[in-house]
């Protein structure tokens with residue numbers, strides 16, 4: 072087991088479930104193990120290299136050398152991407168003991184720490200002669216947002232055993248924020264929520280109440296129109312309605328979800344049940360009406376925001392990778408608070424179908440937006456090209472607004488901390504991956520298991536007890552919401568288990584095995600008819616994976632617009648490839664696409680349609696793709 076200590080991104084003072092750290096859970100291989108390896112060996116360095124190359128790290132050097140503002144490079148919040156990459160490096164150091172990641176963190180700390188001003192302020196865009204005044208643009212300036220990521224990086228570093236200079240920098244910055252934005256100070260909020268998450272976690276780490284109080288102040292202040300009215304309205308930054316009065320997530324999706332995650336943190340630490348219930352209600356309505364099949368959130372490119380209920384167009388889906396990650400962060404906090412498996416269900420759906428979709432197999436290119444229908448094949452990007460944020464037909468090496476790659480990096484590096492929890496009574500396994508878990512229960516007893524599985528390719532999960540004493544404890548296994556015919560085998564007895572959780576409570580011996588069988592046959596999925604954009608279509612899912620039709624698998628590579636699927640056909644599977652019956656249509660090109668009647672159905676050839684995991688799309692070159700396929 073790595074020297075990860077109790078490294079966890081979220082450590083509530085009290086919760087239904089106790090999160091385990093990267094020193095207690097280790098991913099040993101398989102689907103997520105492969106991705107962690109690529110993240111460690113390629114993505115972290117890739118992010119660092121690009122930020123050096125584009126001068127984003129150099130901005131800190133320029134600050135020390137008095138070359139700002141003239142030598143400032145990149146958009147206003149690039150400091151935050153350096154911090155997010157540092158957070159990734161901290162988790163990687165804790166997870167694997169990587170000296171490369173450790174060295175990167177130390178080197179960046181040496182570059183950044185001298186930029187901090189005497190009162191704790193630290194930012195490369197504001198406050199110097201020739202730059203705008205500090206906090207003169209709370210709507211767009213992102214100073215507080217950048218601090219939030221700085222604080223999270225410092226917490227990750229400290230929780231993986233290295234409470235070094237960067238923690239001191241972060242504490243001074245947090246003190247400064249409390250001085251500047253406390254009662255009697257600037258009684259406003261930042262345009263992009265994130266500082267709240269950093270402040271609560273730093274309070275949890277250090278025991279400093281003031282940081283928690285400041286986070287609670289920011290949560291309570293939002294929604295009282297302290298930010299300017301903008302083109303998209305104040306709902307863009309959730310400043311139109313107080314957090315606890317909102318009914319569903321609205322506005323810019325990443326902002327809304329970071330804010331909600333922080334509101335859960337504040338609610339837990341302050342015992343604010345009403346605030347927690349409000350966020351759960353907003354989560355419920357958003358999942359029921361504003362979430363893609365992939366778990367993706369935020370349907371509008373314009374304003375990067377949530378649509379109204381049932382506005383979920385597949386071709387214009389924004390579904391930013393960062394919104395997927397923010398959704399995982401929120402659902403994880405709600406799972407810890409409540410113990411309810413539906414939150415882990417959404418974590419799983421989003422990890423496999425949004426977060427895993429973003430990075431290329433080599434870890435050096437990323438999707439920013441994650442549409443469910445690609446109409447036009449993309450153009451292979453130049454590896455030296457810096458894309459705009461959402462040109463998403465093929466994964467791009469880097470973006471002018473590059474929040475997503477560093478977010479993927481920090482999530483993969485800390486992923487083990489999202490698999491399992493403990494409570495007074497035993498262990499809970501929420502996500503299935505080849506892994507080892509070893510921890511201490513609340514009463515001091517040590518327990519451990521090894522999880523062995525080919526998931527998500529097959530549905531057999533074998534759990535071997537590796538540490539236990541003679542007394543009884545409970546092993547709780549999540550049975551995903553989609554798994555309506557699961558089986559559990561223990562001591563020669565095989566029983567049917569329903570969606571939710573399956574509990575095995577008894578005295579264990581080292582070497583005992585429990586087997587969970589999840590039904591991995593492909594299945595049809597139909598949309599709520601109120602989602603107009605996908606009416607008369609169906610999708611196919613297999614286990615936790617959303618599948619798609621991709622043109623590279625079609626005869627002659629024809630555009631997926633020609634595809635119709637037969638929902639009465641049998642879904643078959645062979646060698647990991649799912650096929651369905653369907654037809655390739657021929658359409659007449661008309662001068663005007665709205666005839667008086669549709670006439671007879673267009674002709675077409677019957678074909679067997681191959682379906683592949685959505686997260687693998689566009690890995691074989693430019694293609695067209697669709698998840699929701701019109702029926703014959």
Ligand SMILES: [Zn+2]
Pocket residue numbers: 391392393394439473474475476478
């Ligand atoms: Zn992003």
